[in-house]
Amino acid sequence: MKKKSVVLLSTVVALAMFSGVAYSASGLKLIVNGNVITPEVPPQIIDGSTMVPIRAVSEALGADVQWNEAEQTVTVNQSDRASMQRQIDLLQTALAAESADQAVKTWAKEVKNRNGAAQYALLSPELRSETVKTYEDLNWVTGVSSPWIDSYQVSDGVQADNGSVSYDVGFQLKTSTGSAGEGTVKVTVGMKDGKWMVTGLTYKDGSDELNGLVVVPGA
Template structure:
């Protein structure tokens, strides 16, 4: 039961509730992804800084359903498609986490070449994710443009900055229907460690020309000498 509640609240809601003191029947302001919701039927309560909502009412509010089986003494919660998709996306991102610094770089390059913002975002560090998520969403996770686009990467140089940080500098080809050019970039990758695993994630991206590949999110210009 606890796991079902956690999935529903975390995956379906992601909500922020602004409250002062509260009690059953009080009028609270509920915002989900910036959208205001009527809370009159939810019976939201706040006790000791924690938010309590009947799971059946919460499920119904977000187009789901919670059913109590008296014979089996269990609660079955049907989640809306968006919640299932959120779980699926989380699993896909976990599968894409790089185990080497070069893998992080290669995945980002592939994301640029295929104009896939979700692929780029998957190998960003937590801090870089926080600063870029809104812009990826604004462009519906599509980056780049019709032209030019990044072709092959060459002249790759690897520079260890310390035991957990590697900096890659490289050049890349640019191509459009009637034009070819060159560009250059520097990508910094850092090792992040938790209890379960170690992953390498991109913390900084610099390009000589920010407009080389059209809409490119999370990049900075080279520092002027």
Template structure:
């Protein structure tokens, strides 16, 4: 005997039961699946005394599944995608971290294997939400083959307890091409304890790298930074965290123009990385053409009678015989373009 079976829409596309509490607001109910609207008639949608009902068969068949009634039982067979979804959920649960360090180690392994899925499995709910689309757009493949992140020993992880439920890990990692280490990256990762009814777990809430692109596509990571604020001349710059303690600012005064703030590499002692000049508007307007013909000067801001001019040094700022100083200067100088773009005037 053929029967029509109807069930309460209870909210889980996986089990084909969706919650009817929201849908039962008015008789003119609209139904969406993955943000695509379907005609109510296609699912035999019906509102009865505040409860919204839908044909189980129609919604199962919409997902290319099969429903049969046999021996007073309902059998639902879903397509392969549903089985894959359950398999993915099972793998993610298996990768769920029982400790803060385990979360970091899993993320490192995911980066080394270029597995976006492994990295995603140990991200916090918020970071997952913010990165899922980017993972999908890259087909869950991250990083690059050259360079890639080399081995990171557990002893290289330095932890700092921020709160009982938050730990920060910092570590350096080798940048490897083939079997040769060509440089070193640096990471700072924050891990939070996530509360849930069944069992708590640890997940990564923030990923900061000295260079967020040193191993290719690094989803969810940002470049670690510090803020330089000049309250005398009312501007800020965002500097890489790797610059912390490695630079100083010297104010050179020009009677004609104004002030020149030189950002100096401390290892070289005198090596100027770049300069922010604070000149009068009149001086700049009168001399812009001549100055731009001599140095690559660029106006980056204006406030009142002051203009802010960015310009790099015009000659070599390090002793090439001092390899350590030269390497330190050149490493920092790679960040200057990004720093220039971060210039902001304090209102």
């Protein structure tokens, strides 16, 4: 796998600029991606800036750290994420629908499967921007083990003047003791970059949020 190098002109500590890194003002606790890290050199506040050991943070994030005594440099080598992103992009392309019916039916199926990543791949860029944080917070798994979606029905599409198509998708919920109610989501599908994508999601007829089984922006 390709590597990318970031050369940091620091010897012992450097200001950490990594996502997933948090600090506690009390006792300067260092947390990386939810895990408490206890480095040999403790975090410090210097002239109002929080400084942490670059090796401790980098290695906690899966990077390799090298020290060059002659050049007085620290080199952080992190696995190139471009390859992984390319894989994700290709998978999302593979899921892209070639018809409005295919888009809504695939979306409904993935809601039933609780597959947030697949649902997200079917959304328009605008809806992705609105919902990405929600999906991340759910760890890309929508819904809960109970109640679950037992079945769903997709209505015939109604085409608008702008070419978009709207559907009503009814979900029936169930638990181990029987029916747990139902809810309907209006799904609007439109053409984006030559592919059909979900461009709108709204709950209908006073439906509740289906116990978190469906991600609807602003709900």
